[in-house]
Amino acid sequence: MRLVDAAGHLPTLKPLLAAVRWLRAIPYIGSGRVCPICERSSRKFRRYGEPRRHDAQCAHCGSLERHRLAWLFIRNRTDLFDGSTKSVLHVAPESCLEGRFRKRLGTSYLTADLLDDRAMVKMDVTNINFPDRSFDSIYCSHVLEHVSDDRKAMAEFHRILKEGGWAILLVPITSHKTIEDPSITDPAERLRLFGQKDHVRRYGPDYVERLRDAGFEVEIVMVGELASADQATQMGLTPAAGEIYYCTKPA
Numbered sequence: 001m002r003l004v005d006a007a008g009h010l011p012t013l014k015p016l017l018a019a020v021r022w023l024r025a026i027p028y029i030g031s032g033r034v035c036p037i038c039e040r041s042s043r044k045f046r047r048y049g050e051p052r053r054h055d056a057q058c059a060h061c062g063s064l065e066r067h068r069l070a071w072l073f074i075r076n077r078t079d080l081f082d083g084s085t086k087s088v089l090h091v092a093p094e095s096c097l098e099g100r101f102r103k104r105l106g107t108s109y110l111t112a113d114l115l116d117d118r119a120m121v122k123m124d125v126t127n128i129n130f131p132d133r134s135f136d137s138i139y140c141s142h143v144l145e146h147v148s149d150d151r152k153a154m155a156e157f158h159r160i161l162k163e164g165g166w167a168i169l170l171v172p173i174t175s176h177k178t179i180e181d182p183s184i185t186d187p188a189e190r191l192r193l194f195g196q197k198d199h200v201r202r203y204g205p206d207y208v209e210r211l212r213d214a215g216f217e218v219e220i221v222m223v224g225e226l227a228s229a230d231q232a233t234q235m236g237l238t239p240a241a242g243e244i245y246y247c248t249k250p251a
């Protein structure tokens with residue numbers, strides 16, 4: 001007997017959770033901000049993170065800065081929503097994006113995660129159980145900083161991508177240079193050195209070299225290339241949004 005729905009909630013709690021979300025959004029009623037993902041307005045975005053970041057989380061769909069930037073890039077600069085059928089892999093799917101991808105992409109959209117049972121397939125990104133050239137597009141955000149052999153994961157993404165396809169592979173850039181030490185496994189020490197107890201490194205801008213070493217051509221796209229300063233403020237694209245690493249596999 002199934003007691004919980006696909007999101008892991010008791011079905012009887014769904015109306016209650018919706019009511020709580022609605023109540024929590026009341027203080028944010030206003031028009032100063034617009035989320036490009038759910039297209040709803042608010043007075044401002046919620047504070048979020050540790051330490052707290054201002055203008056971070058959409059009160060309606062829960063998106064953070066990096067999700068809104070990725071959505072803006074995908075919508076405005078890629079072929080993902082051009083109506084043609086394409087196979088798309090979304091690793092560690094974020095709830096604010098997953099439903100919208102699924103609605104537009106239908107059966108050609110696949111979600112994958114190592115630990116989360118809500119994903120459609122279980123996947124270790126360093127040992128992907130799909131043939132070469134399986135996917136037209138891959139989206140994987142804030143995963144590789146958790147992966148010990150990130151170079152193997154990048155090589156796997158390159159392997160399963162079709163020639164002419166693209167991957168958006170995002171990580172937090174929090175250092176002048178990438179720092180890692182596989183001997184550090186203590187969560188408290190990882191938190192101190194890498195910023196989170198389950199991170200295995202801090203990436204620097206040299207992250208792009210790892211992607212190129214895996215065989216990708218990489219274009220780095222900044223917020224200013226996608227939105228004016230006023231639009232960036234309105235959409236909550238603060239510096240915490242980071243930048244887009246748009247990786248292509250030449251045909």
Ligand SMILES: [Zn+2]
Pocket residue numbers: 035036037038039040058059060061062063
């Ligand atoms: Zn939103």
